[in-house]
Structures are given as C-alpha cells and as structure tokens.
Amino acid sequence: MWFPRLASDRILRARPVDAPFALTLNRQNTDRIHCLNRQAETLGLHRGMNLADARAFCPGLVSQPARPDLDARFLSALRRWALRYCPWVARDGSDGLMLDITGSAHLFGGEEALLDDMRAQAERSGITLKLGLGDTRGAAWALAHHGDTTGALGPLPVAALRLDEATVTALQRLGLRRISDLTAAARAPLARRFGPGLLTRLDQALGHVPEAISPEPEPPHYAARLSFPEPIGLLPDVISATERLLAPLCDKLKAQEMGARKLVLTLRRVDQDSQQVELRLASPMRDPARILPLFERGLGAVDAGFGIDVMRLEAVAIESLPERQIGHGSRLRPDQLNDLITRIGTRIGLENIQRFLPADSHIPERGFVIAPAAFSQPETGWSSPRPRPLRLFAPEPISAQGPRPPNAFRWRRMMLSTGRAIGPERIAPEWWLEDDSWRSGLRDYWKIDTLEGRRLWLFYTPQNPGWFVQGEFA
C-alpha cells in the first residue's frame, strides 16, 4: 500500500480545502513543497519546488507548514487499521505499508475482492491509495509506485527497483531503461559497474533472494480490566477489586521497567453510567501495596448506584523507572515523602505543592521560581549580594518627598520613625522583559530599621518620584 499524498490527505481529511493546497517544509533554508493535492499537481506544481515559485505559478495556493511527526503518527494509525486485512503489517518508508496477505486473502473472497475493499475503504476516508500486489516485497513496491497494481515487472522502469537516484541515472545513460533490459543484460559487468546492491534489488524483486517483512511489535498497553458476574457496591469490595487489577498492571510495569505517573480507574455501573477515579502520583511508582492506599480517598467518593459491573484500570502516563539498589540504615523511607505529596495532591491538586528554585535575576520578584514539587528536584545555590526581606508584597505607597529616606512615615496606619537607613541599592529594570510594575523605572532600595522595631524594605523611584514599601526583613 502506498499513500502518495499522506501528509496533505491527513490535513484535508480534517479540513477540506477546495483549492490548490500544499504543505511546506523548510529545507536548506528555503520553504519547499513537501506534499500537495491533486488540484495543485494539475496546475504544474511538484514536490521540492520553492514555495515562492509555486506562489508565482498559482496565486490561489493555500499552504501550511508540514508536521512530519504527526504524519508518522498517522501512518502508524493506518498500520493498525491495516491489521484488519492480515496480521503481518510493516511500515515501508515514511508513506507506505507492506502487508503479507498470504493465507488471509480468501477471508475477503480472493485477492481481487481484497484489493477492491482496500480501495473502497481508502476512498471513503479520503486517502489517496496506490496498491501493488506481487509475489515478493520488491515486486509489490514496484507495482504500487510505478505500475498498475498487478502485472509483469518487465516493462516497468528501473527506478521501480528501489534504487538511488545516481544509479538510476547511470543505468539510463547506459540505455537500460526497463527491468526487462536489466534481466537480459549480463550480470557480471553490472556487478562490477554498480556493486552488488543493484543485483540484490533485482533478485529481491524477481524472488531469487528472499526478503522478509518484519512487523513492528505492538506497544505495551498498560491497562487491566475486570468484569463481575454480579454487580458490586460495597467499598471493601471495590477496594479489593482494585487490588486485583493493580497486581497484573504492576507486574507489566515491572517487566518493562516503567512506573505509573497517572492512573485512571473507570468504574462502569449497571445502568451504563461510568465514573472515573484519577490518581496522579508524585513520583513514578509500580508497587501495588503503596498505590492501593492512595486510591482510597478517590474510591470513597464514588457513587455506586445500583452496582458496578466492570472496572478498568489504566496507566495513562508512565515514566521509566529502572531498578534501583536499596540502601540500608535510613530511618525514613525516601518514598514516604512522595506518598505524602500524592495524598495531599489528591485533595488540593498536585501542582499546588510547590518548592522554590533559584533563578538568575536581580529583580526581587524574579530571584526565584516556584515549581511543582512532584516535577522538580531541590536545588542549592541561594545567594544574594545583600540581605533580602523575608516577606515580599506588592509595593505599597507612602507619602514622602525627596531622594533621602523620610525620618518619619505612615505605613499600614502605623506611625514609624527611621532609626537607621542602609542604602541605597540601585536596581534597574530588566528592559528585555515586559513588566508593568517596573514601568516607573529605576529603583533605589533602602533598608529602614525603624525605632519601633520593624525592619522594612523601601524604594524610591528617581525617574518617577515616589516612595514605596515592598518587603519586611526578619
């Protein structure tokens, strides 16, 4: 199966465009056409063409950037779909599939009927498909790309042998334009001139040398399900069913050296309503005895209705969790804190448990970043050239004049008098970042020790005169 317009078909299936359409890919610093639809092809555009040239040929061209990663995912979806025809399906390049239909064609009523079914299915889903049916892998490829589904290989051009451009050009210069010309030529001079690759390809296409189709393994599926002969409704029953689901899932995770990060337990009730319990873990985990207690809070909130008859547990997000050597001598288990974070996270949300990480900035508000604790590691390297306040708040204006700190001022309805002023420390805004609170320009920071005791962090904005309190020291 060859999908000549895989990339553009993927886009046009979702959003049909009744105009010339092209996908562009930036190669060698130029936007070039990567894939295009039939309308664009009839207007004389071709692949590899410069986008600017294509626009000149065809002003109504609709274009958008190509996404080769999504195309690869689409092809793997098509591979799964093709498993309906036979169990032996492999990817062939970036836009084709190779099916070994030996022994499965009769299920569709013969080869012709099978091909008709493939064509009908592809047409209905809006995908351009070219088929090739051959006795060997090479023959099928040749017929799909250069032939007409079935037929003889002889009249096909030499390019149908999966050769590189240089070899094809050289063969054409020698006058060997068709495969039949090649088979008629003497083998020894060809091998001397082009190396063994050409003859291997020829033999593979003709069936003298075997070529295997190697289907990809299915990606491991981390889910388990359990159906009951009678619906259950009691909490201990649901918990023990969860335990039975966790055991095979965790075994599978262990075999693949993976750990679950997010688990979803779906409970289907007899009235076809289904409820989901989601568990996000603070660290990858595959120990059923530790995961089960973390589910208890979520399971307690489930409304069983007339009873639950199917339960399905799936690890939605997984991370690699290699085996580790366990230490000894530590009183606390290192996982205990992660379990606690998970338990708290089920109540207030995992991203609301945070930790501070140092950041490289002189601006007081940006001297640190706040990151979710479950997705970060503690870092060291906290240093500031001068003392910084313990609490920072939004700047609160006070009434004072002049660049020297006031002797007495009012703040939060308190009369305060300055005992000692340390400063100024000038901090300039980071002009490369847009920040509304730093619109007033430079700031001269002063540490004011008041006679009343409080130690405040004041700043004066010389470009836009005004005094503000921004923090309080220990």
Next chain:
Amino acid sequence: MRPDLSTLFPLRAGRVHEAYGPAATAFCAVAATLTRGTCLWIRESWAGGGLNPLGLAPLLDPARMLSARTDHQADSLAVAEEALRDGALSCVLLEITRPLNLREGRRLQLAARAGGSTGLCLIPEGMGSNASETRWHVSPLFDPRQEDSTLMRWEIKKNKSGTIGAWDVRWSQETRCMHVVSPPGV
C-alpha cells in the same frame, strides 16, 4: 524566676504551637530550621505577602522547604493534619486566617502526636486556640549597636507545661542558632 529559653526552644516535637506578632514569620523559619528535616509551609493561595526564599535562605535553607497552596482554610487544615500524621516531614507550618475551634485545634494536636512532627500555626493576633501547646508573641526590636541585626523579642504568652517569660534574642548566621542577648528585666 525566668526559665531558660533552651528548655522551651527548639519547640517540643509531637505538638502544635502558635506564633503571632510582626516577626512571627522569622520565628517560624527559625523553629523549622532547628527541626533538621523537610518542612511544609501551608498558606491560602489568595493571601498576599508571600515568602521570599532569598530572604529565607539565611534562616532556613529553601531546598528543605515545600509550600502548599490551598483554596480555603478547611483544605489547609486537612493538609496540615495529613502531613502531621504522616511523620515524613519534621515541621508543618500553617498560616491561618480565622480562629480554630476546639475540635480543629485538638485534631491537629492528635495528628502531631501520632506523627511525631512539630506543628506551628501562624495566627493573626487574638486568634489563639485553646489546644495549642505554647503561644509566642514575636516582635522585632531596634538594635542601636549593629547593622543587619535580627534582634527580636520573644515572649511566651501561653505554656501548657511550664511558666511564661520573655527574651531578647538574635539569630547568629555563623553558628546558625539563636543567641539570647540580655535579660530584659521582666
């Protein structure tokens, strides 16, 4: 007879204490740093005046601290109870915004006893709970002798298992402990 500060501080583990006053944040940071473990700082997400880890670093290493952001006080209390009962954290700091009733205060006390970690509530003035082990009033003092000083007055206003007293103390960055400055003459 004024008791020795070392009998009361570091705070007794397995109990919940309270602190209020303008310098209560510094008190909490010092109390947490002396427990020598990871601590959790719980506050409500809407509250302004957040902690500055750069200012916290001389008192308490920010790498040892986690912070939890909750929607309302019921969540804060539930998180604090869970964290205290678990015992994986050495200190749980809770900023409260409305007074605790007897049941809530007692539940926190029981959770702290089960987990063996220290609990500390940062309370607004006059919102103390009857269940707390000790209650401290912490206010900063002007230090005429030294710049960059952290001179504070710690007054213990309530003590379930001892007498009350007041001390002028200063955090020493070199030795990482509190120094009692001079008897204030209570």
